[in-house]
Amino acid sequence: MGRARLAVWKFASCDGCQLSLLDCEDELLDIAGAVDIVHFLEASSHVEPGPYDLSIVEGSVTTPKDAARIQHVREVSKAVVTIGACATAGGIQALRNFADHAEMMRAVYANPQYIETLATSTPIAAHIPVDFELRGCPIDKGQLLQVIGAFLLGRKPPIRSHSTCMECKARGNVCVTVAHGTPCLGPVTHAGCGALCPTYHRGCYGCFGPSDAARPAALVRDLLERGVERPELYRLLSNFNAAAEPFRTEAERHDGQD
Amino acid sequence: MQCSPGSQSVLDAGGFERLLALLRSDGFVLVGPIARDGAIQLSAITGIEDLPRGVGDEQSPGRYRLRPREDDALFGWAVPSQPWKKQFLPSRLDLVHIRRKGSALEVEPAAAEANPIAIIGARPCEVAAMRVQDGVLRDGPHPDSDYAARREAAFVLAVNCGTPSGTCFCVSMDTGPRAKAGFDLAATELMEPNHRFLIEVGSDAGARVLERVAATPATDGDIAAAADLVAGAAQKMGRALDNKGLTERLLGNLEHPRWDDVAERCVGCGNCTLACPTCFCTNVEDSSNLGGDVATRTRTWDSCFALDFAYIHGGSVRPTLRARYRQWLTHKLATWVEQFGTSGCVGCGRCITWCPVGIDLTVEAGAVGEARG
Ligand code: SF4
Ligand code: SF4
Ligand code: SF4
Numbered sequence: 234m235g236r237a238r239l240a241v242w243k244f245a246s247c248d249g250c251q252l253s254l255l256d257c258e259d260e261l262l263d264i265a266g267a268v269d270i271v272h273f274l275e276a277s278s279h280v281e282p283g284p285y286d287l288s289i290v291e292g293s294v295t296t297p298k299d300a301a302r303i304q305h306v307r308e309v310s311k312a313v314v315t316i317g318a319c320a321t322a323g324g325i326q327a328l329r330n331f332a333d334h335a336e337m338m339r340a341v342y343a344n345p346q347y348i349e350t351l352a353t354s355t356p357i358a359a360h361i362p363v364d365f366e367l368r369g370c371p372i373d374k375g376q377l378l379q380v381i382g383a384f385l386l387g388r389k390p391p392i393r394s395h396s397t398c399m400e401c402k403a404r405g406n407v408c409v410t411v412a413h414g415t416p417c418l419g420p421v422t423h424a425g426c427g428a429l430c431p432t433y434h435r436g437c438y439g440c441f442g443p444s445d446a447a448r449p450a451a452l453v454r455d456l457l458e459r460g461v462e463r464p465e466l467y468r469l470l471s472n473f474n475a476a477a478e479p480f481r482t483e484a485e486r487h488d489g490q491d
Numbered sequence: 492m493q494c495s496p497g498s499q500s501v502l503d504a505g506g507f508e509r510l511l512a513l514l515r516s517d518g519f520v521l522v523g524p525i526a527r528d529g530a531i532q533l534s535a536i537t538g539i540e541d542l543p544r545g546v547g548d549e550q551s552p553g554r555y556r557l558r559p560r561e562d563d564a565l566f567g568w569a570v571p572s573q574p575w576k577k578q579f580l581p582s583r584l585d586l587v588h589i590r591r592k593g594s595a596l597e598v599e600p601a602a603a604e605a606n607p608i609a610i611i612g613a614r615p616c617e618v619a620a621m622r623v624q625d626g627v628l629r630d631g632p633h634p635d636s637d638y639a640a641r642r643e644a645a646f647v648l649a650v651n652c653g654t655p656s657g658t659c660f661c662v663s664m665d666t667g668p669r670a671k672a673g674f675d676l677a678a679t680e681l682m683e684p685n686h687r688f689l690i691e692v693g694s695d696a697g698a699r700v701l702e703r704v705a706a707t708p709a710t711d712g713d714i715a716a717a718a719d720l721v722a723g724a725a726q727k728m729g730r731a732l733d734n735k736g737l738t739e740r741l742l743g744n745l746e747h748p749r750w751d752d753v754a755e756r757c758v759g760c761g762n763c764t765l766a767c768p769t770c771f772c773t774n775v776e777d778s779s780n781l782g783g784d785v786a787t788r789t790r791t792w793d794s795c796f797a798l799d800f801a802y803i804h805g806g807s808v809r810p811t812l813r814a815r816y817r818q819w820l821t822h823k824l825a826t827w828v829e830q831f832g833t834s835g836c837v838g839c840g841r842c843i844t845w846c847p848v849g850i851d852l853t854v855e856a857g858a859v860g861e862a863r864g
Contacts, residue, residue, distance in 0.1 A: 260781065267781040344843035382781045390812040391776040395761060395797040396848070403792050404583035407572050410847045412555045420760035420847050434528065446798040446812065451758045453847040455553070 244292025283309030401428035523611030553849025569656035574768030607644030615667035620768035657729035658840030740860030761794035763842035
């Protein structure tokens with residue numbers, strides 16, 4: 234087998250996840266040694282045509298042009314891995330999905346007639362079959378390296394989809410909800426960050442989206458009993474993974490309530 | 492003075508400090524309680540000045556708070572936020588590295604920890620939990636060599652309980668508030684009329700250390716004061732679990748509607764299992780470097796509350812939270828007895844306190860085990 238050819242694509246996003254790849258300073262040589270990065274605009278303007286063995290896709294689909302472009306990415310890629318909350322859940326920009334899109338455009342742009350966007354921000358998997366979704370806002374670079382390595386070797390990436398609490402306990406943290414009364418989304422959030430926020434005494438914001446068996450309704454019932462107000466619960470569930478179920482359904486139950 | 496297992500002597504605060512210093516000079520890393528981030532936690536300590544002086548705790552389902560005490564007790568709280576399990580069963584441990592060398596594979600076992608640890612201040616329920624884990628991980632047909640080595644090297648200084656919390660029920664589980672076995676030394680902290688520790692010797696290793704600390708023989712008064720303290724603690728249990736016929740009552744009620752009820756409240760986060768001093772489940776995961784020439788096999792903590800924990804070909808055998816909660820509770824309190832000859836619960840109360848939604852195993856077990864009307 235020849236060296237694998239890797240492409241990195243950007244859709245609607247902040248570039249932070251791609252940056253994680255460039256941020257792999259200690260491992261960049263290993264990456265360059267293992268694959269040929271032939272399409273990565275954030276790193277180099279030198280671009281080679283497909284096909285590609287592995288395409289890494291960041292960002293969500295928010296324009297008609299991107300809806301067509303993602304089809305092309307699928308056609309020229311053997312495997313597609315999506316990275317980050319935008320690509321896997323629509324991102325923070327998916328808040329538009331629950332609002333009046335035309336009115337939002339009028340509020341933001343002086344001349345909205347020049348703007349051509351879709352009314353929704355949707356994850357890549359809503360458009361094409363995806364081989365693996367790596368969660369996070371931003372993703373964890375260690376996990377990204379494991380995913381790339383696993384795809385090169387043709388095995389399953391060692392990424393768990395249980396709660397963030399399990400990482401929190403493994404790290405030896407004191408639970409911020411139990412000991413400080415701070416609301417935390419850890420019990421319903423997909424692991425991957427190593428419980429970063431609770432480690433610094435803040436509640437989890439749910440950057441990695443819902444865990445595989447997330448039950449936000451049970452968590453929310455308890456947080457209400459602890460005195461957390463509904464608008465705060467709505468905001469907590471309506472961040473970077475606002476459109477991901479079951480966060481969305483639970484958030485809606487508290488929208489406009491007080 | 493001469494010490495032997497069973498003998499009792501007294502150390503004042505200075506003597507207790509000398510004991511810790513001796514353990515350190517014998518090469519032990521001291522691990523003990525400290526107050527940090529609003530909780531009693533376990534940490535490497537250097538001596539008595541690191542211990543949580545004058546601090547108590549309040550624990551109830553889903554709630555934990557520190558509170559000041561009226562005295563300067565060092566062990567005036569119930570149980571720390573996390574158990575000692577991590578000392579013997581680390582949350583993450585590399586088991587083996589495999590390197591590709593040409594066409595051959597080189598297998599290199601991951602190195603074991605160097606320094607033995609001295610456990611300072613394990614509660615009686617926690618000492619009991621260590622023995623439960625010994626039964627599973629060391630004394631069974633498939634011993635875990637890493638666990639066994641860490642356990643073998645450790646020194647255990649237990650501290651009996653005077654102030655149980657609102658979630659403690661060691662009396663129900665017959666594991667406290669006084670440590671009966673499984674320690675090298677067991678201390679009871681006495682505050683009146685002067686701060687001192689009644690020390691009971693539990694092993695030859697404990698006797699050898701204590702002989703070098705210049706302890707004074709215990710008087711009848713010291714022994715009576717320590718007995719009063721633990722007797723008082725036994726009266727102050729925050730919770731109780733009716734153990735009579737519990738195995739049959741739980742296993743005879745596997746379709747009880749209470750399982751659906753608790754599954755509505757449980758978030759499935761797994762905190763209860765990871766906070767539990769006896770839960771021992773682990774996962775083994777493989778990772779590799781990008782070049783594909785070094786692979787590492789790693790053991791990590793796992794939980795029966797994780798959806799993929801019971802994943803076998805085709806899917807999870809416990810896809811519902813009802814099934815996962817029932818598995819946990821019935822294993823802890825019923826099938827564990829069949830499997831390992833003891834209960835899987837020592838009554839420390841951690842799964843109750845540290846459940847973020849405050850689910851109480853004593854209440855759930857009681858409800859399931861109750862006759863249905
Ligand atoms: S701090 Fe958050 S993530 Fe950590 S155990 Fe508590 S609820 Fe779970
Ligand atoms: S089941 Fe709960 S009370 Fe029993 S030993 Fe485990 S954490 Fe402690
Ligand atoms: S019982 Fe509590 S701690 Fe355990 S999984 Fe359910 S919600 Fe989490």
